[in-house]
Amino acid sequence: AQSVSQHNHHVILSEAASLELGCNYSYGGTVNLFWYVQYPGQHLQLLLKYFSGDPLVKGIKGFEAEFIKSKFSFNLRKPSVQWSDTAEYFCAVTYSGSARQLTFGSGTQLTVLP
């Protein structure tokens, strides 16, 4: 079965540090890729998405992600994190064979220390 892996379960950073969260998927065909964020006590919100075209995708709040097809990766980055970025981050993928379903990774909890 197709899967999404987020290897960092909990990341702790100080404010102004740079962030990179890993995401790898297992399917070699056509995919659509997403990052969602869940702030404490809230529902998931879309951070950014990749469907096609430029593999470097820019999202809200200064986040970006790069699709590297050869590595089956879609890592999330931010050059300088803020305390307000403390949240759980989920990578998700839609596979061409099951385009109605969105498969999520297990999530990465980011804690930013002031």
Add this chain to the structure above:
Amino acid sequence: DAGITQSPRHKVTETGTPVTLRCHQTENHRYMYWYRQDPGHGLRLIHYSYGVKDTDKGEVSDGYSVSRSKTEDFLLTLESATSSQTSVYFCAISWGVGSNTGELFFGEGSRLTVL
């Protein structure tokens, strides 16, 4: 907001009792989904619907049933709740009418505790 309302938002029940969670949308979107969120597992798809009376199973459908008699409502039923179904349940809708883009908008969640 995407106009998604879940009810109840919190529920405590006992093992063996039936439970129904309701998701209501005001956006007239075709696709609706039920996910459960558990620590260490992220979100896992329970069931989804691609139209009135059209539903399909997701990754963790055992012990759950769904119904969609109207475009705006998608019901998730636990016929006989078990402690393993203690979780936070999220409803989602998709804007991608016919295109299956996968971009979802989520409701606020329903926290269910089964004692």
